Amino acid sequence: MDKQIVHYKDLGIVEYKQAWDYQESLLQENIAVKVANRQQLIDDGQPTMVHGTWTKHYLLFCEHPPVYTLGKSGSEDNILINDDEMEQQGIQYFKTNRGGDITFHGLQQVVGYPILDLEKFYTDIGRYLRELEEVIILTLKDYGIVGERSKGETGVWIEPGVLGKERKICAMGVRCSRWITMHGFALNVNTDLSYFNNIIPCGIQNKQVTSLQKELGREVDYAEVKQRLKINFEKVFNVIVQDN
Numbered sequence: 001m002d003k004q005i006v007h008y009k010d011l012g013i014v015e016y017k018q019a020w021d022y023q024e025s026l027l028q029e030n031i032a033v034k035v036a037n038r039q040q041l042i043d044d045g046q047p048t049m050v051h052g053t054w055t056k057h058y059l060l061f062c063e064h065p066p067v068y069t070l071g072k073s074g075s076e077d078n079i080l081i082n083d084d085e086m087e088q089q090g091i092q093y094f095k096t097n098r099g100g101d102i103t104f105h106g107l108q109q110v111v112g113y114p115i116l117d118l119e120k121f122y123t124d125i126g127r128y129l130r131e132l133e134e135v136i137i138l139t140l141k142d143y144g145i146v147g148e149r150s151k152g153e154t155g156v157w158i159e160p161g162v163l164g165k166e167r168k169i170c171a172m173g174v175r176c177s178r179w180i181t182m183h184g185f186a187l188n189v190n191t192d193l194s195y196f197n198n199i200i201p202c203g204i205q206n207k208q209v210t211s212l213q214k215e216l217g218r219e220v221d222y223a224e225v226k227q228r229l230k231i232n233f234e235k236v237f238n239v240i241v242q243d244n
Contacts, residue, residue, distance in 0.1 A: 074101035100173030108190035
């Protein structure tokens with residue numbers, strides 16, 4: 001069976017809301033195709049392509065100017081500064097429709113937004129999250145870092161089982177509608193970690209946040225990290241990531 005194609009696009013530095021709207025537009029386009037195809041199946045008894053296409057997979061990478069985002073199940077109690085302080089520090093804030101709690105996005109953090117039709121893979125959100133984590137774990141391994149999962153907590157950690165040394169290097173939160181995904185992961189590369197001092201990251205008390213730069217003790221080639229993420233995404237999901 002031929003590997004599925006995932007269309008890759010690097011959005012560069014982009015405002016959070018702009019990227020959110022773009023994701024939403026891709027998700028809605030896929031949903032419209034899926035709904036129309038299903039109606040055609042009901043009418044004709046066989047699946048057909050609408051306007052010459054099936055749903056499409058996308059992988060978007062970007063950086064955001066400083067912004068805090070709160071998941072739909074998150075608590076604003078985990079934000080430790082007020083609106084005026086955020087404005088003074090030049091930080092935006094959005095309540096989102098993804099899972100998870102509060103997190104920070106900033107420059108030199110790779111934010112990945114896969115827009116996938118999971119019905120072409122498997123219909124299992126838990127498995128999808130574990131495979132996203134695996135992409136990060138393999139990428140960290142490329143740098144000699146052991147990334148791990150922390151029981152009951154989404155994302156990728158370093159030394160999650162060592163009390164007092166647990167540190168999160170990649171946050172995750174997704175939304176899925178009609179098995180089309182959006183939102184995704186945020187991997188700290190050379191990220192300014194001081195912004196995390198204003199929040200309780202992911203609503204988890206007394207645990208640190210880290211970055212590739214902090215773990216390795218040197219600045220990391222940001223473009224190289226993106227390339228490694230693409231390669232590992234291809235491995236884990238058994239797809240071809242193709243420049244759009």
